Amino acid sequence: MQRDLFSEEHEMFRAQFKRFAAREIEPKIGKWNHDGITDRDTWQRMGAEGFLGPCMPPEYGGGGGDFRYDAIVMEELAYIRAHGLMTGVHTSICMPYILSFGSEEQKRRYLPPAIAGEMLLAICMTEPGTGSDLAGVQTRAIRDGDHYVVNGAKTFISIGQLAGLFIVVAKTDPSADPPHKGISLLLVEADTPGCVKGRKLEKLGLQAQDTSEIFFEDCRVPVTNLLGREGQGFKMLMEKLQQERLCIGIQSVASCRRALDDTVAYVKQRHAFGQPIASFQNTQFKLAELATELEVGQAFVDRLLAAHVRREDVVTEVSMAKWWASDLQKRMAAECLQLHGGYGFMKEYPISQDLADAAVQSIYAGTNEIMKRIIAQRLGIG
Numbered sequence: 001m002q003r004d005l006f007s008e009e010h011e012m013f014r015a016q017f018k019r020f021a022a023r024e025i026e027p028k029i030g031k032w033n034h035d036g037i038t039d040r041d042t043w044q045r046m047g048a049e050g051f052l053g054p055c056m057p058p059e060y061g062g063g064g065g066d067f068r069y070d071a072i073v074m075e076e077l078a079y080i081r082a083h084g085l086m087t088g089v090h091t092s093i094c095m096p097y098i099l100s101f102g103s104e105e106q107k108r109r110y111l112p113p114a115i116a117g118e119m120l121l122a123i124c125m126t127e128p129g130t131g132s133d134l135a136g137v138q139t140r141a142i143r144d145g146d147h148y149v150v151n152g153a154k155t156f157i158s159i160g161q162l163a164g165l166f167i168v169v170a171k172t173d174p175s176a177d178p179p180h181k182g183i184s185l186l187l188v189e190a191d192t193p194g195c196v197k198g199r200k201l202e203k204l205g206l207q208a209q210d211t212s213e214i215f216f217e218d219c220r221v222p223v224t225n226l227l228g229r230e231g232q233g234f235k236m237l238m239e240k241l242q243q244e245r246l247c248i249g250i251q252s253v254a255s256c257r258r259a260l261d262d263t264v265a266y267v268k269q270r271h272a273f274g275q276p277i278a279s280f281q282n283t284q285f286k287l288a289e290l291a292t293e294l295e296v297g298q299a300f301v302d303r304l305l306a307a308h309v310r311r312e313d314v315v316t317e318v319s320m321a322k323w324w325a326s327d328l329q330k331r332m333a334a335e336c337l338q339l340h341g342g343y344g345f346m347k348e349y350p351i352s353q354d355l356a357d358a359a360v361q362s363i364y365a366g367t368n369e370i371m372k373r374i375i376a377q378r379l380g381i382g
């Protein structure tokens with residue numbers, strides 16, 4: 001079915017990105033998966049071609065478009081399984097914090113190199129002891145003259161090794177009651193003394209995406225690097241979660257489409273009992289059901305994408321899409337793997353990796369249980 005939310009300009013941008021991805025990204029995915037990390041050069045090429053920050057204002061080097069351009073890049077990357085290039089984190093999650101809450105000086109200092117792919121951005125919320133319960137972060141940023149002295153440990157930070165700038169969630173008032181009122185956001189340049197990159201973590205999936213520990217040890221950050229106002233961090237985080245969760249819905253649906261396309265092709269050429277496995281009713285019914293769910297998911301995500309571009313509050317619906325689409329991605333990968341038989345278990349068939357990659361979609365950007373809590377609260381029963 002023709003999707004009707006993209007203009008001719010969007011489709012031209014998609015075609016341009018597909019050409020770029022075929023040339024500059026697809027040939028490198030195997031190496032990135034092997035190395036456990038992407039490379040700076042590719043990020044910079046993406047920046048130079050206008051694929052990072054297509055929605056950022058032109059005065060900072062952006063394309064001046066709307067969020068649909070970011071969505072196109074995310075969809076295409078998910079479809080080609082280039083999960084290591086987490087442009088969603090850099091472009092759709094981190095940049096908007098700086099654009100929305102940054103001072104003019106912060107925007108001029110950080111957005112142009114980020115849009116050019118020269119300075120990668122990461123966000124440090126999660127800590128070894130605190131993930132879902134964000135108000136419980138233990139990292140502290142205590143004022144000392146013109147600086148904050150930051151101490152704490154963060155973990156599971158996407159693009160942690162490559163990042164040049166971290167948006168750090170820290171307590172500037174550890175005794176605040178309620179605790180979330182003591183949270184602020186700080187912009188910490190990666191080469192600031194006391195900002196230490198720890199291990200690149202070994203993971204089940206998303207092999208090429210560097211996920212890291214980040215430590216702050218008496219790290220002195222100028223007060224001018226406070227993002228927004230002191231004590232407003234939690235509010236800023238909540239404001240930006242709609243887009244972050246929509247990104248997961250967009251990626252999940254695109255990943256489902258790839259798994260389904262590959263499986264439809266596979267069952268046509270694989271034979272058992274003298275006939276293609278596509279001819280078995282079980283295969284047909286399974287794929288018919290999955291194709292139906294995919295279209296339902298696509299329609300919902302597209303509707304939310306359009307509403308988000310219109311700046312509507314769709315927090316409840318985006319929470320629904322996040323849990324539902326990521327659950328579908330896991331089911332899709334598992335069912336499609338089964339239809340590949342033993343080959344589905346072999347690494348040379350990407351469907352095996354799809355199952356591993358899908359696992360995290362229901363965990364990060366707020367777990368699916370937290371999504372259901374939000375929905376329940378908005379139903380007035382939480």
Ligand SMILES: Cc1cc2nc3c(=O)[nH]c(=O)nc-3n(C[C@H](O)[C@H](O)[C@H](O)COP(=O)(O)OP(=O)(O)OC[C@H]3O[C@@H](n4cnc5c(N)ncnc54)[C@H](O)[C@@H]3O)c2cc1C
Pocket residue numbers: 089122123124125126129130131132133155156157158159203206211360363364365366367368369370373
């Ligand atoms: C690959 C990867 C990349 C990531 N990237 C980033 C990043 O860039 N930046 C960042 O800050 N973080 C990142 N994260 C962290 C991620 O956001 C957290 O893992 C996630 O928020 C869950 O927190 P947790 O792991 O501490 O789980 P926990 O909070 O300990 O949850 C464990 C289980 O308990 C359930 N649970 C918790 N509270 C409730 C509740 N109230 N009701 C019902 N169930 C509950 C959860 O749903 C989950 O099933 C990443 C994680 C991964 C795996």
